[in-house]
Amino acid sequence: MDMILDVRKAGFHYDPVRTIFSEISFSLAEEEVLCILGPNGIGKSTLIRCLANLNPLCAGTIQLHGNNIRSLPHRDVAKVIGYVPQAHEIVFPFPVRDFVLMGRAPHLGHFASPGREDGAKADAAIDLVGIRKIADKPVSAISGGEYQLAMIARALAQEPEVLLLDEPTSHLDFGNQIRVLEIIDRLATEGLSVIMSSHFPDHAFLTSNNVAIMQHGSFMAYGLAEEVVTEENLKETYGVDVSISYSHTVDRHVCVPHRAGPCRCHGHHATACTGKGAVFKASVR
Amino acid sequence: MSETPAERSDARRVLCKRAGRIWDVLFVPAAKPVLIYCLLPVLIFLSLFIGRYDVNPVHVVLLLAAPVVNLLPENVLHIYPVWSAAEANVIYQIRLPRVIAAVLVGAGLSMAGAAYQGLFKNPLVSPDILGVASGAGFGAALAILLSWNMAMIQISAFAFGILAVTVTYLISRMYRTTPTLVLVLSGIIVGAFFTALISLTKYVADPYEKLPAITFWLMGSLASVRYEDIVMIVPFFLAAAIILLLIRWRINILAVGDDEARALGIDTKRMAQTIIVCSTLITASAVCIAGIIGWVGLVVPHLGRMLVGPDYTRLLPVCLLLGACYLLIIDDLARMLTNAEIPLGILTAIIGAPFFAYLLGRRSVGWI
Numbered sequence: 001m002d003m004i005l006d007v008r009k010a011g012f013h014y015d016p017v018r019t020i021f022s023e024i025s026f027s028l029a030e031e032e033v034l035c036i037l038g039p040n041g042i043g044k045s046t047l048i049r050c051l052a053n054l055n056p057l058c059a060g061t062i063q064l065h066g067n068n069i070r071s072l073p074h075r076d077v078a079k080v081i082g083y084v085p086q087a088h089e090i091v092f093p094f095p096v097r098d099f100v101l102m103g104r105a106p107h108l109g110h111f112a113s114p115g116r117e118d119g120a121k122a123d124a125a126i127d128l129v130g131i132r133k134i135a136d137k138p139v140s141a142i143s144g145g146e147y148q149l150a151m152i153a154r155a156l157a158q159e160p161e162v163l164l165l166d167e168p169t170s171h172l173d174f175g176n177q178i179r180v181l182e183i184i185d186r187l188a189t190e191g192l193s194v195i196m197s198s199h200f201p202d203h204a205f206l207t208s209n210n211v212a213i214m215q216h217g218s219f220m221a222y223g224l225a226e227e228v229v230t231e232e233n234l235k236e237t238y239g240v241d242v243s244i245s246y247s248h249t250v251d252r253h254v255c256v257p258h259r260a261g262p263c264r265c266h267g268h269h270a271t272a273c274t275g276k277g278a279v280f281k282a283s284v285r
Numbered sequence: 286m287s288e289t290p291a292e293r294s295d296a297r298r299v300l301c302k303r304a305g306r307i308w309d310v311l312f313v314p315a316a317k318p319v320l321i322y323c324l325l326p327v328l329i330f331l332s333l334f335i336g337r338y339d340v341n342p343v344h345v346v347l348l349l350a351a352p353v354v355n356l357l358p359e360n361v362l363h364i365y366p367v368w369s370a371a372e373a374n375v376i377y378q379i380r381l382p383r384v385i386a387a388v389l390v391g392a393g394l395s396m397a398g399a400a401y402q403g404l405f406k407n408p409l410v411s412p413d414i415l416g417v418a419s420g421a422g423f424g425a426a427l428a429i430l431l432s433w434n435m436a437m438i439q440i441s442a443f444a445f446g447i448l449a450v451t452v453t454y455l456i457s458r459m460y461r462t463t464p465t466l467v468l469v470l471s472g473i474i475v476g477a478f479f480t481a482l483i484s485l486t487k488y489v490a491d492p493y494e495k496l497p498a499i500t501f502w503l504m505g506s507l508a509s510v511r512y513e514d515i516v517m518i519v520p521f522f523l524a525a526a527i528i529l530l531l532i533r534w535r536i537n538i539l540a541v542g543d544d545e546a547r548a549l550g551i552d553t554k555r556m557a558q559t560i561i562v563c564s565t566l567i568t569a570s571a572v573c574i575a576g577i578i579g580w581v582g583l584v585v586p587h588l589g590r591m592l593v594g595p596d597y598t599r600l601l602p603v604c605l606l607l608g609a610c611y612l613l614i615i616d617d618l619a620r621m622l623t624n625a626e627i628p629l630g631i632l633t634a635i636i637g638a639p640f641f642a643y644l645l646g647r648r649s650v651g652w653i
Binding site: 049052053054073074075076077078079081082083085088090091092093094095098099102103105106108110111112113114158 | 403406407408531532533534535537538540541542544545546547548549550551552590594595596598
């Protein structure tokens with residue numbers, strides 16, 4: 001299978017004394033969705049920034065269709081890779097349509113403004129993520145979920161082959177998280193490759209075929225979601241107990257955290273309380 | 286007249302409402318561009334026959350049309366001088382250069398301010414954020430102190446303005462992180478340094494002759510602008526303005542964020558350099574013929590944003606026109622309000638500040 005991205009022994013540090021990550025190797029195939037899990041501050045965002053050619057690697061290489069990404073002009077990289085950063089404040093209230101239209105930049109000359117065809121492509125991207133209703137609103141007046149979708153639409157207007165999403169579901173409510181993941185899933189089945197970082201192991205089962213867990217400055221585990229997202233790996237990564245089981249109701253694996261302390265439910269529910277919490281309670285008494 | 290306070294406040298509310306409605310009618314989307322584009326020619330014309338010396342408005346039109354019309358063969362159409370020599374002198378030697386300078390300086394400063402606000406992602410930035418005005422001010426003050434002639438004062442102002450921004454840029458290059466923030470900080474450093482040098486120059490200057498000259502120069506005026514000055518700065522102005530207009534759509538992307546702009550394939554470093562060079566050329570040339578004129582570059586972009594929104598493809602041309610109109614009005618007031626000329630730098634703030642405060646209360650700007 002043709003590999004779009006090929007990462008070999010990648011390493012990065014801001015300050016030579018403190019390495020962010022090193023010796024990371026993986027490759028991304030067409031239509032593949034790779035989910036990067038890992039604790040806060042481990043360097044997931046930095047890795048994604050390196051893949052987007054925003055930070056230069058300190059060691060190793062990233063090859064884009066067989067060419068070193070550093071040797072390519074930003075413009076050419078932007079035609080293949082769409083980057084969706086974490087949400088941040090925008091000072092000037094551009095309307096959503098103008099904001100999405102900015103995604104056409106890599107396809108336009110230095111002195112050009114977007115034309116009718118670019119407008120049509122931006123509108124198509126807006127329809128694809130389903131934010132037509134808010135297309136004329138200023139980005140300062142829409143919700144966090146809508147803003148996330150607007151940023152995804154902007155990246156889609158780039159017509160990329162790879163979409164890099166930095167924690168696309170953070171700051172979103174439960175419904176919006178699932179909606180964003182559904183859109184990512186649909187884009188992947190339509191031929192886009194996706195790399196995203198997430199804080200929720202469940203998201204890996206929802207959308208991804210491959211998962212990488214980042215720990216101690218490298219990939220601790222990398223492979224199929226069912227093989228990588230295990231009770232042992234999650235315990236080691238996050239230091240919490242979880243159960244992973246197959247749910248026949250939703251036809252996929254689910255990841256359920258254990259209760260840390262004693263059960264605080266009363267009344268008729270109390271009888272249903274067994275397992276760790278109950279044992280803990282009993283042993284205290 | 287016995288009027289209760291309640292009635293009075295009612296009357297005021299009605300008046301306010303009516304004023305608001307007039308504003309809304311004036312600025313309906315379709316009327317906006319037409320209105321903005323028509324305003325400048327009307328103001329230019331008005332500015333030419335406003336002043337101490339009365340000139341017949343018909344004569345103004347004939348005077349302006351004559352050089353063009355008389356290019357045609359004499360038997361087709363010809364304008365014969367019906368005006369007096371004094372009228373021709375007032376229009377061509379005094380008012381026209383002044384009007385042209387006001388248009389250039391106002392348009393230029395507004396565009397430079399708008400471009401900087403996008404580059405620094407900050408609506409409170411003005412064209413002298415990188416120290417160009419303090420540098421140019423020192424250049425002029427030094428030249429006056431050393432009794433150099435007018436041309437040398439201008440050249441010195443221009444050179445020191447460019448020097449100040451160059452130093453600011455070099456200081457910011459010493460640190461590699463968060464380029465725009467460091468740029469603003471080094472601009473403050475360089476600005477403070479040159480402001481101190483201006484004070485030093487004033488302190489050692491002869492208090493009867495040179496100190497007032499320096500002080501008046503720093504307050505800004507278009508009273509002594511000549512054609513030679515305009516010819517000198519026009520190439521810089523045109524080149525910088527055209528480049529800014531050409532890259533204006535991309536300033537939008539830069540205004541959203543540096544990382545995102547780079548991820549969208551934009552060479553942010555080169556783009557920042559382009560904007561800084563263009564804005565500096567414009568501001569330095571404006572300061573060297575007109576002295577330091579604050580507020581225009583800060584207020585006009587906001588006015589533009591309220592009218593056409595934040596998109597630079599529409600905002601930059603509108604800033605160009607509005608800036609020209611704004612400075613024309615200010616300059617007309619400067620020469621008409623009192624017997625003596627009021628320095629421009631004073632009027633731009635005295636009129637600009639309350640007007641800006643009113644606008645902020647009246648229209649939502651988006652970023653507050």
